[in-house]
Amino acid sequence: MLIDHLLQELNEDPQNNRLVLMPLSRLVFDLPFNVGNFYFCSPGDIDLRVFRPIPNRTLETQCSEPYGDLFVTTLTGQLLREVSTSLTEFSIDTLNQSHLVAFVHKADWESVLLSNHQTDIALLKELSETAEKALDVIRFDYCRLDLPDTLPGIVGSWRDSGSYLGAMIYTPIDNESYLIAGEAVECSIVIKGIGLEVDGFTVTELPMIEDGEVSAIASLGLSLLSEAMESPNETMKFIRMMTLFEFLSSPDDYEKWQDVKKNIVCFKAETKQQYISLSERFREFSSKEIDGKQVGYRTLIVHQGKRLSDVIKKEKERNDLFIELQGYAGLILEDMIKHRTELWEDYKDNRKSMIRKLTS
Numbered sequence: 001m002l003i004d005h006l007l008q009e010l011n012e013d014p015q016n017n018r019l020v021l022m023p024l025s026r027l028v029f030d031l032p033f034n035v036g037n038f039y040f041c042s043p044g045d046i047d048l049r050v051f052r053p054i055p056n057r058t059l060e061t062q063c064s065e066p067y068g069d070l071f072v073t074t075l076t077g078q079l080l081r082e083v084s085t086s087l088t089e090f091s092i093d094t095l096n097q098s099h100l101v102a103f104v105h106k107a108d109w110e111s112v113l114l115s116n117h118q119t120d121i122a123l124l125k126e127l128s129e130t131a132e133k134a135l136d137v138i139r140f141d142y143c144r145l146d147l148p149d150t151l152p153g154i155v156g157s158w159r160d161s162g163s164y165l166g167a168m169i170y171t172p173i174d175n176e177s178y179l180i181a182g183e184a185v186e187c188s189i190v191i192k193g194i195g196l197e198v199d200g201f202t203v204t205e206l207p208m209i210e211d212g213e214v215s216a217i218a219s220l221g222l223s224l225l226s227e228a229m230e231s232p233n234e235t236m237k238f239i240r241m242m243t244l245f246e247f248l249s250s251p252d253d254y255e256k257w258q259d260v261k262k263n264i265v266c267f268k269a270e271t272k273q274q275y276i277s278l279s280e281r282f283r284e285f286s287s288k289e290i291d292g293k294q295v296g297y298r299t300l301i302v303h304q305g306k307r308l309s310d311v312i313k314k315e316k317e318r319n320d321l322f323i324e325l326q327g328y329a330g331l332i333l334e335d336m337i338k339h340r341t342e343l344w345e346d347y348k349d350n351r352k353s354m355i356r357k358l359t360s
Helices: 002-010 077-086 092-096 109-113 117-142 213-229 234-249 257-265 272-285 297-302 315-338 344-359
Strands: 017-024 033-035 038-041 065-067 070-072 099-106 164-171 176-183
Touching: 002 017, 002 099, 017 092, 017 117, 033 117, 038 117, 077 117, 077 176, 092 164, 099 117, 117 164, 117 176, 117 213, 213 234, 213 315, 213 344, 234 257, 234 297, 234 315, 257 272, 257 315, 257 344, 272 297, 272 344
Parallel strands: none
Antiparallel strands: 017 099, 017 164, 033 038, 038 099, 065 070, 164 176
């Protein structure tokens, strides 16, 4: 069972390992599945009572003291911390009614217990960012740049949670769980559409930093693709894709676009003619002049302040562009994940060999 895998990993280092369960929004599935060491489960798959969750105190459970003609409730320390979580309306019922992601995370428990609500916010951001690596894989397999309607929510969010994130953290030494929640979303929230329904598995393996240099680059590349998908408008989405191409081409140094495009199109082209044609296409993405007039998309956007819709008038053509761009990025990310144990220098050498074969 799913929970058995988690408990086995948890008990490998019970002094430092913590089990984390976070709600998911805009993501629906029937069967439990995993992406690497992140386990996804439907409502009711896990009996949360076995983790002995401790309910947080609320304003209603506190006594107010008289202050003149008024009664005032004063909150400080741990009491303030618990009530701040309760005010978000995050509870065991929230988790029971949500799809969940569960994973093991190392944490200094004494530090967690002595923390305040602001530290909880920082921990929620860290936990959400950790689990987002698995969501990056799900977005890569199931989502499209031109269809923001199907994007899942941020890990830790629940239905109508707004800017709040929540988590339940279980410590095996004490055999009990604590609930924390707070305003931890700093950026825009996807609200268009109804979200994503998946069939219980992912095709792509989760690239782990410890797998090797190329794996670490692929992991960050997936995150950059997710950022492009979640961009608030089409113009920013296009700019982020250009940034992704630059990163995949040269993650540790600046490269001119003429070098970037070579390192991208070599994954798509099968003949010298295709290579030349795709290279010309990538000139259109950046900077290109026809009869002295600039027609390059990024130059028009960045240096002339145009929107993508000014450059490409028809919505279908813009959608086709995003499908095209995602196709290029997908080929490279798939190849990087396939060769994730390689050193980056070896990977670059193989890429140079691909280019030489296409240009000779």
